Amino acid sequence: MRKIITRLAEDLEKIREEKPLLHHITNYVVANETANLTLCVGALPVMAQDQKEVEEMVSHAGALILNIGTLSLELVEAMILAGKRANELKIPIVFDPVGVGATSLRTESARKILRELYVDIIRGNAAEVSILAGYGGKIRGVESLGVENDLSLSIKEFAFKKNCIVAATGEEDLINDGKRLAIVKNGHPMLNRVTGTGCMATTLIAAFAAVEKDKFLATIGGLVTFGLAGEKAAQQTLEKPGSFHVALYDAIFNLSLDDILKEAKVEIV
Amino acid sequence: MRKIITRLAEDLEKIREEKPLLHHITNYVVANETANLTLCVGALPVMAQDQKEVEEMVSHAGALILNIGTLSLELVEAMILAGKRANELKIPIVFDPVGVGATSLRTESARKILRELYVDIIRGNAAEVSILAGYGGKIRGVESLGVENDLSLSIKEFAFKKNCIVAATGEEDLINDGKRLAIVKNGHPMLNRVTGTGCMATTLIAAFAAVEKDKFLATIGGLVTFGLAGEKAAQQTLEKPGSFHVALYDAIFNLSLDDILKEAKVEIV
Amino acid sequence: MRKIITRLAEDLEKIREEKPLLHHITNYVVANETANLTLCVGALPVMAQDQKEVEEMVSHAGALILNIGTLSLELVEAMILAGKRANELKIPIVFDPVGVGATSLRTESARKILRELYVDIIRGNAAEVSILAGYGGKIRGVESLGVENDLSLSIKEFAFKKNCIVAATGEEDLINDGKRLAIVKNGHPMLNRVTGTGCMATTLIAAFAAVEKDKFLATIGGLVTFGLAGEKAAQQTLEKPGSFHVALYDAIFNLSLDDILKEAKVEIV
Numbered sequence: 157m158r159k160i161i162t163r164l165a166e167d168l169e170k171i172r173e174e175k176p177l178l179h180h181i182t183n184y185v186v187a188n189e190t191a192n193l194t195l196c197v198g199a200l201p202v203m204a205q206d207q208k209e210v211e212e213m214v215s216h217a218g219a220l221i222l223n224i225g226t227l228s229l230e231l232v233e234a235m236i237l238a239g240k241r242a243n244e245l246k247i248p249i250v251f252d253p254v255g256v257g258a259t260s261l262r263t264e265s266a267r268k269i270l271r272e273l274y275v276d277i278i279r280g281n282a283a284e285v286s287i288l289a290g291y292g293g294k295i296r297g298v299e300s301l302g303v304e305n306d307l308s309l310s311i312k313e314f315a316f317k318k319n320c321i322v323a324a325t326g327e328e329d330l331i332n333d334g335k336r337l338a339i340v341k342n343g344h345p346m347l348n349r350v351t352g353t354g355c356m357a358t359t360l361i362a363a364f365a366a367v368e369k370d371k372f373l374a375t376i377g378g379l380v381t382f383g384l385a386g387e388k389a390a391q392q393t394l395e396k397p398g399s400f401h402v403a404l405y406d407a408i409f410n411l412s413l414d415d416i417l418k419e420a421k422v423e424i425v
Numbered sequence: 426m427r428k429i430i431t432r433l434a435e436d437l438e439k440i441r442e443e444k445p446l447l448h449h450i451t452n453y454v455v456a457n458e459t460a461n462l463t464l465c466v467g468a469l470p471v472m473a474q475d476q477k478e479v480e481e482m483v484s485h486a487g488a489l490i491l492n493i494g495t496l497s498l499e500l501v502e503a504m505i506l507a508g509k510r511a512n513e514l515k516i517p518i519v520f521d522p523v524g525v526g527a528t529s530l531r532t533e534s535a536r537k538i539l540r541e542l543y544v545d546i547i548r549g550n551a552a553e554v555s556i557l558a559g560y561g562g563k564i565r566g567v568e569s570l571g572v573e574n575d576l577s578l579s580i581k582e583f584a585f586k587k588n589c590i591v592a593a594t595g596e597e598d599l600i601n602d603g604k605r606l607a608i609v610k611n612g613h614p615m616l617n618r619v620t621g622t623g624c625m626a627t628t629l630i631a632a633f634a635a636v637e638k639d640k641f642l643a644t645i646g647g648l649v650t651f652g653l654a655g656e657k658a659a660q661q662t663l664e665k666p667g668s669f670h671v672a673l674y675d676a677i678f679n680l681s682l683d684d685i686l687k688e689a690k691v692e693i694v
Numbered sequence: 695m696r697k698i699i700t701r702l703a704e705d706l707e708k709i710r711e712e713k714p715l716l717h718h719i720t721n722y723v724v725a726n727e728t729a730n731l732t733l734c735v736g737a738l739p740v741m742a743q744d745q746k747e748v749e750e751m752v753s754h755a756g757a758l759i760l761n762i763g764t765l766s767l768e769l770v771e772a773m774i775l776a777g778k779r780a781n782e783l784k785i786p787i788v789f790d791p792v793g794v795g796a797t798s799l800r801t802e803s804a805r806k807i808l809r810e811l812y813v814d815i816i817r818g819n820a821a822e823v824s825i826l827a828g829y830g831g832k833i834r835g836v837e838s839l840g841v842e843n844d845l846s847l848s849i850k851e852f853a854f855k856k857n858c859i860v861a862a863t864g865e866e867d868l869i870n871d872g873k874r875l876a877i878v879k880n881g882h883p884m885l886n887r888v889t890g891t892g893c894m895a896t897t898l899i900a901a902f903a904a905v906e907k908d909k910f911l912a913t914i915g916g917l918v919t920f921g922l923a924g925e926k927a928a929q930q931t932l933e934k935p936g937s938f939h940v941a942l943y944d945a946i947f948n949l950s951l952d953d954i955l956k957e958a959k960v961e962i963v
Binding site: 183184185186188189225226227228229255258259260261262296297298299348349350351352395396397398399401402 | 444446448453456457460461463464465469470471472473474475477478481482485486670671672673674675678679
Binding site: 453455 | 729734750
């Protein structure tokens, strides 16, 4: 375990040194927030979604983020074009199926993306991941209202079937690569008080995926980092969601390797 | 009066308990800000604007917000699709005619929306509301430069004609249901220093409309809450618009029922 | 020099008095941020990008900002429609060629804009400006990785050829009108930690261009103001990019004429 956490800390250092470009095809609600988060963790953001440029843009990227928070058929087409190019170039893809299950457009688009692309990592809340995996779940808009199945089991089967990493984030984050289950216990309830924190977690996972070959570790790294930043941000801003949001950027920027070594709460079972 | 204000406080409590979903079809300038405000008042935000999903999404919503801040014909079509479904399901609609009068696209789109949908509540600045009501007004971009008619009279006639609630917000907020005029005196000049505070007020009205049957009261509730939050946010951040913007979220989140009971400034005449 | 700086301070006063409307056709990543910055400097923002309304909207504007950060062919068409109307009405245009060189869509769109419109001021980072001028440069996404040519020379030739003002911003900002070179040394490294600070600088230049006939001075004015605000914001928020971002709005809002008179660092050579 110590070895893994040391490697996560080294990955964070690598992000800051290599400054990978994170190409986001994402929703307009959190575009600014995820771009700023990208800068704060030490990477470079670019948002580009036109079908005429996404293949060219992604070819310079360290990772591609596909987020269907405010989707359209055109946007999904752009995601598939960018994704195919990313697959050819072995650039990792992180997929965030925002609100899947809430409308059939979202469900069908998400399935289409998974059918046409190899996606390295899928991150969603419990309902999104469970619905996408085919086990059902309750969602109100983009908010998980819970699942009835055993989530750790369904993400395992889903990850195994898709041969990728599946992460269901929430009070505890569950990550599975089809064999191993990791549980990340870092985080803070204040993260639920700010919109787009799921999208932000996805961005951090992508930053780690850009520098870490083992995508299971990359996913853990992104979620530990984000959870830790949430804990630190909450120290001074409890019950103040606006101030907490601001402090979250400060915390990501200032997260030290030592913070990870000492405060990461990860179990692998 | 005491009875009304007590009911507004109870409505705020109800929002926090029931967490209604607020479906926004809105502009990309303030999407993040209104989503965060929705969370801060205790409701759940969802932004979805594709014609292929809006009818399905709105059917789960407690209220629908239509905001033409960055409109296109496609977006207006989506608004009408969502709005018709909302009308069928008796889900309240709050309409924010941003910049109406500034271009004929905005004026015609706003009129089309009012022709094709039953809108429960209209909220705009003085010029927007007066122009939409057919009495003219001066607007620069999306900023009211004032009206020459008697605003309290024109919103009364407009509300009566449309059988809905009309609110013209500004230094004092005027609200009319075709018979009664309410004046909300909560608020702070710093609210003019942040973009999208009109859109935010509309979001809060929608939160109240989702839990309060009497839409006249819901409109008053949203505007009292927003005005009070502005007053509290300004206490520590006078002449600091960036800090004020952050404090506004904190203030909405922390607004107590007692704050409303003691500090609401409403007159009904 | 003293005379020039006095005039810049007077221009800032004029912005606050006249409140010019700044019509942005810009990317969705920084729309909220540039709208808020516009309010903080004392001007009025409007974001409108539909081809059916941009000509009408721009005719009320004091300046037009064209920013290709998240472009599409439709958006570029809207820019050209708005720009032609602006040219007819002698409304100044400020062009921000975000990410030019990163994809051919961006490069071709930027060239098309320069071919079809008279643009008063071009502002980009070193790579963007150098690539647009035809001298090449390295860009990763929207981030300049540097140029190999003598930047002060290439912007001079480019400005001369296009008969406009060209500004390449970075650690020092270089501004050329085809004859004179101005160097603005205000600024702070923390500005690199927030997304969209280039776009924000463009917005401030447009605010000055709306009230100042000499566009060379207007460009200097915008960049001095932005640099100074960055310096002041950094005083309390060093190594805290989230807090710095908030403080930047406060600093712009509170910048005094005296601050400009005493702290502007401009050389004209």
